[in-house]
Amino acid sequence: AQKVTQAQTEISVVEKEDVTLDCVYETRDTTYYLFWYKQPPSGELVFLIRRNSFDEQNEISGRYSWNFQKSTSSFNFTITASQVVDSAVYFCALSVTSNYQLIWGAGTKLIIKP
Amino acid sequence: GAGVSQSPRYKVAKRGQDVALRCDPISGHVSLFWYQQALGQGPEFLTYFQNEAQLDKSGLPSDRFFAERPEGSVSTLKIQRTQQEDSAVYLCASSLALAGGPVSYEQYFGPGTRLTVT
Numbered sequence: 001a002q003k004v005t006q007a008q009t010e011i012s013v014v015e016k017e018d019v020t021l022d023c024v025y026e027t028r029d030t031t032y033y034l035f036w037y038k039q040p041p042s043g044e045l046v047f048l049i050r051r052n053s054f055d056e057q058n059e060i061s062g063r064y065s066w067n068f069q070k071s072t073s074s075f076n077f078t079i080t081a082s083q084v085v086d087s088a089v090y091f092c093a094l095s096v097t098s099n100y101q102l103i104w105g106a107g108t109k110l111i112i113k114p
Numbered sequence: 115g116a117g118v119s120q121s122p123r124y125k126v127a128k129r130g131q132d133v134a135l136r137c138d139p140i141s142g143h144v145s146l147f148w149y150q151q152a153l154g155q156g157p158e159f160l161t162y163f164q165n166e167a168q169l170d171k172s173g174l175p176s177d178r179f180f181a182e183r184p185e186g187s188v189s190t191l192k193i194q195r196t197q198q199e200d201s202a203v204y205l206c207a208s209s210l211a212l213a214g215g216p217v218s219y220e221q222y223f224g225p226g227t228r229l230t231v232t
Contacts, residue, residue, distance in 0.1 A: 035220060043203065045157070045223040091156055100170040102147070102221065104156035 002027045004094050006105035014113050015084055021077045021108045023092030029053075032096045034068065034075045039107070040088040048090075051075065079110075087112045116140070118224035120206050126230045127196045135191045135227045139208030146189050147221060148181055149205040157205055163189060196231045203228050 003026040013019050025034065036048040049059060051068050059066045063083075067076045079086055092105040119138040127133050139146050144165055149157035150173075159173040165186035174181070178197075183189040193200055207221035 037223075042225075044225045045205065045207075047220040047222065050220050093156075100147075100162040101159040101173070102157075104158075107156050 002029075002032075002094055002096060002103045004092050004103050004105035006090075006092055006108050008108045009106070010109040010111065012111040012113065013082055016081050018078060018080045019082050019110065021079075021090050021092075021110065023075045023077065023105060025073050025075065025092070025094045027094060027096055029096040029098055032094060035093040035095070035102070036066065036075075036077050037091045037093065038088045039091065045091070048077075082110075082112045084112050084114050086110060118206055118208050118222055120204075120224035120227050122227060123225060124228050124230075126232060129198060129231055130195050132192065132194045133196055133229065135193075135204050135206075135229070137189045137191070137206030137224060139187065139189070139206070140222055141187075143208035143210060143222075144186075145209040145221075146183060147207045147209070148189070148191050149207065150175075151203045151205055151226070153202075160191070160204075193229075196229075198231050201229055201231045 005024045008022055011019055032053045034051045038046045038048055049066055056068050056070055063080045065078045087110060089107045089109045091107045094103045118140055121136045125133055146163040148160040150160055151157045161174055161181045162170040163183040166183050178194045180192045191204060203226040205223055205226045207223045209219050209221045
């Protein structure tokens with residue numbers, strides 16, 4: 001069975017601070033995909049990144065960066081120089097090709113204070 | 115290019131009523147997913163279509179829930195005899211289905227339909 005754990009229920013920081021959102025996953029499949037989605041107060045889920053299990057390269061996109069470590073089954077997300085507009089709920093998700101379901105973490109609510 | 119659209123955005127139903135929720139996926143997206151999201155939780159998978167074929171309906175919570183995608187584009191999620199526990203946001207997502215399989219690519223979500231059963 002697959003599982004995604006986002007242990008941080010809520011994080012609150014002051015604007016311009018760096019913040020890291022943790023994601024730990026479980027699967028016995030060797031081929032799998034990891035995703036991060038953002039859900040702002042408006043409610044629409046926005047795709048941020050996809051990573052497959054064979055690509056452990058870290059990725060940076062502007063102020064966003066992702067650290068994928070198979071050794072610890074983690075796929076953490078860091079926002080540098082946070083901004084108020086980053087306030088949202090962030091979800092980590094896992095999929096395996098052996099079924100059609102996307103397995104979601106419970107989400108981390110990020111609050112950026114001005 | 116339009117994104118995924120859903121209608122209605124909000125629906126209030128009295129317990130026992132039937133409701134129908136519509137999803138218009140991104141044009142050309144073969145895969146279509148329905149999710150249920152309760153307040154403060156992550157989405158829960160309901161069902162998956164590849165074109166008009168419903169390949170996985172294991173997440174539908176009861177036989178009161180029914181989904182269809184007759185022509186492989188627009189999909190409808192129907193809930194019969196609604197109960198209060200059906201109150202949630204219902205999300206639709208579409209995705210390209212490529213060689214890696216329907217879940218290997220990112221899914222694009224609609225704004226959801228917030229269903230409140232009174």
